[in-house]
Amino acid sequence: SDDELRQWIVAAKEQLGDRVQILGHFYQRDEIIEHADFVGDSFMLAQAAKDHPEAEAFVFCGVHFMAETADILSGPEQAVILPNLAAGCSMADMATIDQVEDCWRDLMAALDEPSREDGLQPVIPVTYMNSSAAIKAFCGRNGGIVCTSSNARTVLEWAFERGQRVVFFPDQHLGRNTAKDMGIAEELMPLWRPHLALGGNTAQQLRDARVILWNGFCSVHKRFTVAQIEKARADYPGVRVIVHPECPAAVVEAADGAGSTEYIRKQIEAAAPGDVIAVGTEINLVNRLQQQHPELTVFCLDPVVCPCSTMYRIHPAYLAWTLEGLLAGEQPNRVSVSDEVSRDSRVALERMLAARP
Numbered sequence: 550s551d552d553e554l555r556q557w558i559v560a561a562k563e564q565l566g567d568r569v570q571i572l573g574h575f576y577q578r579d580e581i582i583e584h585a586d587f588v589g590d591s592f593m594l595a596q597a598a599k600d601h602p603e604a605e606a607f608v609f610c611g612v613h614f615m616a617e618t619a620d621i622l623s624g625p626e627q628a629v630i631l632p633n634l635a636a637g638c639s640m641a642d643m644a645t646i647d648q649v650e651d652c653w654r655d656l657m658a659a660l661d662e663p664s665r666e667d668g669l670q671p672v673i674p675v676t677y678m679n680s681s682a683a684i685k686a687f688c689g690r691n692g693g694i695v696c697t698s699s700n701a702r703t704v705l706e707w708a709f710e711r712g713q714r715v716v717f718f719p720d721q722h723l724g725r726n727t728a729k730d731m732g733i734a735e736e737l738m739p740l741w742r743p744h745l746a747l748g749g750n751t752a753q754q755l756r757d758a759r760v761i762l763w764n765g766f767c768s769v770h771k772r773f774t775v776a777q778i779e780k781a782r783a784d785y786p787g788v789r790v791i792v793h794p795e796c797p798a799a800v801v802e803a804a805d806g807a808g809s810t811e812y813i814r815k816q817i818e819a820a821a822p823g824d825v826i827a828v829g830t831e832i833n834l835v836n837r838l839q840q841q842h843p844e845l846t847v848f849c850l851d852p853v854v855c856p857c858s859t860m861y862r863i864h865p866a867y868l869a870w871t872l873e874g875l876l877a878g879e880q881p882n883r884v885s886v887s888d889e890v891s892r893d894s895r896v897a898l899e900r901m902l903a904a905r906p
């Protein structure tokens with residue numbers, strides 16, 4: 550039963566002690582979060598893996614790209630375990646390393662720029678944390694950087710100090726929302742569709758561009774609409790609407806605030822009793838925030854929103870199975886990034902950690 554499973558996990562954790570740290574992303578179901586030693590957004594979980602050199606293993610309750618990042622930032626002897634290897638991210642899967650390398654080659658050929666007196670690079674590659682380690686390594690090798698939803702603007706500013714343009718992988722919405730926030734016009738943000746020559750653009754459009762956006766998106770966040778915000782405002786006059794920046798630009802513009810999952814959590818913490826807050830992000834986080842704050846009304850903008858189906862693949866039974874393996878001295882479902890990819894992606898990740906204000 551669920552209860553037996555819970556008790557089994559609690560007992561296993563007790564036996565493993567501090568040797569094993571369980572990290573849980575905000576989107577995990579409650580039956581996982583209750584066992585996590587550390588809960589956070591993707592940036593905080595990356596930091597947690599870096600900041601616990603005493604742990605022998607991290608059980609990463611999140612998705613594959615996050616576990617890879619934890620492996621890159623943690624020590625070589627520390628194991629990162631993903632309880633279910635099928636927990637990927639559909640957005641991260643929208644950009645493969647081969648497509649990114651093809652894009653880079655074609656982009657460079659189309660720009661065909663002689664070196665400039667101001668020393669700026671023609672283009673800086675920026676990848677959202679939600680991408681494979683191979684793409685992070687590509688950015689590390691090519692003067693680029695990683696960002697998360699909590700530091701995308703700082704990272705783009707870093708990139709524009711070094712380059713004339715940015716190519717942003719794989720989430721078009723985070724890229725567009727951040728660039729718009731910096732005052733960049735939408736006409737200067739062509740979309741790169743990987744199956745089309747020059748991504749479906751002319752060479753002139755690419756030369757004029759400030760931010761070239763990869764054609765990726767999150768299937769959970771793209772469901773939110775302006776009509777849902779209008780309905781929330783009609784149903785609850787005075788409602789505050791907060792959304793994740795993976796939502797489309799029109800939704801972010803119609804909202805009162807946009808930010809990472811940690812930003813959303815902090816906004817709820819700072820609300821006054823009686824406040825009504827409509828949230829545009831994954832349902833597990835929204836429901837938990839409502840439970841933690843009965844003095845507020847917190848609800849999800851999309852009444853039929855589904856959870857992130859891949860985050861949901863981390864079931865307590867998988868967690869129990871990995872703990873059982875660790876107790877037996879094994880490392881089941883270890884996520885290991887090769888030394889070369891680790892080295893290059895660490896360059897891009899450390900640029901991000903240093904760029905954060």
Ligand code: 13P
Binds near residue numbers: 592767809
């Ligand atoms: P955060 O970076 O806000 O944790 O979001 C990760 C994610 O996958 C959002 O869809």
Ligand code: SF4
Binds near residue numbers: 638641767831
């Ligand atoms: Fe990926 Fe979207 Fe799920 Fe986040 S919510 S892990 S971006 S599919």
